[in-house]
Amino acid sequence: MKVVINQEGVCKKSDNDIVWGSLMAKCRQLERVLDKRYLSPMERLAVKDEYERTFALTEKFRRN
Structure with missing residues (x-):
């Protein structure tokens, strides 16, 4: 997990x-x-479309 440490030392x-x-x-x-x-x-089609778009965005922010 990638963490950032700020100046107060809190992760x-x-x-x-x-x-x-x-x-x-x-x-x-x-x-x-x-x-x-x-x-x-x-409704199912709309939710499935939103799911696919949201899941595609996770690739952009995937953890390294």
Whole structure:
């Protein structure tokens, strides 16, 4: 895990790690929504499209 140490000596995650974690959380949330059976075909298509776009963004912020 890549960490950044600020002047006070406190470790924190880098910006890319924070963004990556947020995007992955959003992907997990969208996966749970897709697992629900009561979505209409149009709703399912919209959620799947959002999931694919969000997952593609994770590649940009992938952890090294």
